[in-house]
Amino acid sequence: MAHEEDALEHEGAYQPSPGLAVAVPDPVQTPELPAHRERVTDQDPKAMRRAVRTVYTLFYLSVAASIWASIAYIIFPIESGNMMDIRNNNLFIGIGIGFALLAIGIGAIHWSKAIMSDKEYAEPRHPTRGKESTRAAVVQIFTDANEESGFGRREVIRNSLFAALVASVIPGITLFRGLAPQSSEENPLAGDPVALLSHTMWKEGTRLTHDPSGRPIRAADVTIGSAFHVIPEDLAGLGHDEGYLEEKAKAIVLLMRMLPEQINEAEDRKDWSFDGIVAYSKVCTHVGCPVALYEQQTHHLLCPCHQSQFDVANGAAVIFGPAARPLPQLPITVDDEGYLVARSDFHEPVGPSFWERH
Incomplete structure (x- = not known):
């Protein structure tokens, strides 16, 4: 009989006899706060x-x-x-x-x-909320x-x-x-950010070259769907003590090629591209991060800093993110040797839109 009770107890089905006293543990008591100690x-x-x-x-x-x-x-x-x-x-x-x-x-x-x-202080939790008394x-x-x-x-x-x-x-x-650099006799525009960002090293006839090698780019070498990081040819001749980084920060460009019929150009910009090749400033118009990611299927440029996206097929218009205006476009053409060259400088300041603009 004792063996049967042991077996039932191990199975969780053991019921004590009515005459046996079973010890029931006391419920857990909430601990009291310790006595307050004055500082x-x-x-x-x-x-x-x-x-x-x-x-x-x-x-x-x-x-x-x-x-x-x-x-x-x-x-x-x-x-x-x-x-x-x-x-x-x-x-x-x-x-x-x-x-x-x-x-x-x-x-x-x-x-x-x-x-x-x-x-x-100790206070109980209350299940209700939102009442006037609360x-x-x-x-x-x-x-x-x-x-x-x-x-x-x-x-x-x-x-x-x-x-x-x-x-x-x-x-x-x-x-x-x-x-921004302070204005001086040698550089009177340095104290004006708008004027400083309105002019870069690009000018008529300047060849587009690979960044950082400085090798000129032929139009025939730019395939559909490709993207090139570009700097002006004259930049290679500058030393780091002569403002190389400052000039490069303003003049960096992304060069892309798509089918000419995929580009929706404004009437006054019909001659700013060449056979489907377009060039846009690489400086994001949000806070100036480098726009470096190109998606060739959608023709979108992505700024990795704050996720602004620009539609290259539609004048680099902003389609997502905090950027306030399109990327400035660099007008381009080819020279007699087939190399891509700039038609002029940018027609608007490059860089962030928070600078005052007129």
């Missing part, structure tokens, strides 16, 4: 005042560091070409920005740990949070935090000055 700043008013001073001092130090980063940009101009100025520019701007953000972070953490309310409770929560954090009460901390956050963007705004 030094809660016990000592002097410690609280020291903590407040520490926080707003850190925020004001952040302001000073942000201003220093902007001053360092002016004191050590990278335009001078002096290697020591370039090193000091990077070093002191980096130190200023880094310390500004670090001081904000440390100040915010010290504020939350030493000054904000340190009481523990909305009123949310408003009350924000009101309590403002009171506990001291954000509305401690004006010195609040104002110093605002000042630090506002000052932290000053170095970034200052650095925008370096996005």
Whole structure:
């Protein structure tokens, strides 16, 4: 009989005799919160005042560091070409920005740990939501949070935090000055981005050459469905100290060929292509990334940075993405030797559309 009961128990079907007592485990109890431990700043008013001073001092130090980063940009101009100025520019701007953000972070953490309310709260979950009482409770929560954090009460901390956050963007705004060269007697257009991007090395008769080899391209060598990365022939003669990268950044072109009947050209651009060969600026009109991906079946160009797409068969019009205008087209033809040449420069500025245009 005992063997039968053991077998039934292992099968999960064992039922104890009515006279046997079975121990039932107690349900799991929710653990209580530990006793609240007051911080030094809660016990000592002097410690609280020291903590407040520490926080707003850190925020004001952040302001000073942000201003220093902007001053360092002016004191050590990278335009001078002096290697020591370039090193000091990077070093002191980096130190200023880094310390500004670090001081904000440390100040915010010290504020939350030493000054904000340190009481523990526990509240049950509620299955309902959206009632007027719930909305009123949310408003009350924000009101309590403002009171506990001291954000509305401690004006010195609040104002110093605002000042630090506002000052932290000053170095970034200052650095925008370096996005375009400054005008000078030698280069008066350098301070005007629109004028700077309105002129490239392309001019009438300039041969289209392979990037980066500089080898001229014959029209007969461009097959249907192919795409070439192109630079002007004159670019090969420039050294890196003579603005090679700057000129190349403006003049880079993509050359493609399709069946002539597939191209929908505007009347005033009928002579801008040659036997189905078209050339468009490689600089995306969104933020200036290189448009480098060509899909020969759809005749679409894709910018890999933000996914703008341009339809080459329809004047490189934007068909998807954040770009605001079509890619500028380079008018081309062939010379007496069959090499592809430019008919002129671009008829509009290349590059991003956020530059002011007329």
